[in-house]
Amino acid sequence: MTALTTRRAIDAIYRIESPRLIAGLTRLVRDVGHAEELAQDALVAALERWPTQGVPDNPGAWLMTTARNRALDELRRRQRLARQHEELGHAIEGAQSPPDPEAALDDDVGDSTGWHAMNT
Secondary structure (H helix, E strand, C coil): CCHHHHHHHHHHHHHHHHHHHHHHHHHHHCHHHHHHHHHHHHHHHHHHHHHHCCCCCCHHHHHHHHHHHCCCCCCCHHHHHHHHHHHHHHHHHCCCCCHHHHHCCHHHHHHHHHHHHHHH
């Protein structure tokens, strides 16, 4: 296939498959806008790969698998970040508070040094 023929095939496949693709992704991510973004990302991946690797035997399944994998990657990333934020919050709560600057003024060494300096 020529590049132009492949591009036309991708456009036609996307027009046919996008409603089913977006519906399936919406069920997965529970957000139509996000589902549309994932479908567009899958289309971009197809535009990058199919001209060199050829159109797969089942392009609709390829698009769905690509988009679903991206959605799952995003979900795992969000879960990992949430865990890291929670761990950081626990670490901050468990950390000791910074030293009190007023406590340094009551230091015995500091008081006696100052007393000797003033009384000599």
